[in-house]
Amino acid sequence: MATRQATIRKELEAQAARLRAELAELARGSRPSGIGQRPIDGGDVVDQASASANREQSRFRVAMLDQRLEQVINALQRLDDGTYGTCEVCGEKISDDRLEVLPTATLCVTDREGLEHGVGGGARPQPVSAVGAGQGGRRHG
Numbered sequence: 001m002a003t004r005q006a007t008i009r010k011e012l013e014a015q016a017a018r019l020r021a022e023l024a025e026l027a028r029g030s031r032p033s034g035i036g037q038r039p040i041d042g043g044d045v046v047d048q049a050s051a052s053a054n055r056e057q058s059r060f061r062v063a064m065l066d067q068r069l070e071q072v073i074n075a076l077q078r079l080d081d082g083t084y085g086t087c088e089v090c091g092e093k094i095s096d097d098r099l100e101v102l103p104t105a106t107l108c109v110t111d112r113e114g115l116e117h118g119v120g121g122g123a124r125p126q127p128v129s130a131v132g133a134g135q136g137g138r139r140h141g
C-alpha cells in the first residue's frame with residue numbers, strides 16, 4: 001500500500017518537474033519584449049517574427065501545461081493529506097486501475113461520467129455566457 005503510493009508520488013513529482021521545465025522554457029520564449037528588457041542568457045538571437053507567431057500557440061500550450069501541473073500538484077497534496085485515491089464528490093475509493101491510467105484522478109468513474117454527460121442528480125446547470133464582453137479581465141496582446 002505504502003509502497004504503491006510512494007511509486008505514484010515519484011511518478012507525480014517527475015511529471016511536475018517535467019511540466020515546470022516546459023513551462024519555464026515557454027515563459028522564456030514568450031516574454032514580451034520592449035518593456036523592462038533584460039538580457040536572457042546571452043547567446044541565441046531570438047527571431048522576433050517567428051516569436052510573435054508562436055506566441056499564440058505557446059500561450060495556449062502554457063494554459064494547458066499549467067492546468068496539468070495544477071492537477072499533479074493537487075494529487076501530491078492529496079497524497080500528503082491521505083485523501084489520495086478517494087472521490088472528491090462521493091468519497092468512494094477510486095479504483096486502482098483508474099489511478100494507474102490517470103494518477104491525477106480526483107473523481108470516481110461514476111461521478112466523472114456524471115459530470116461529462118450531465119447525468120445524475122448532482123449536475124448543476126452552468127450559466128452559459130451570461131457575462132458580457134466588456135468584463136473580460138484578459139489582456140489581448
Ligand SMILES: [Zn+2]
Pocket residue numbers: 087088089090091092107108109110111
Ligand atoms: Zn464519486
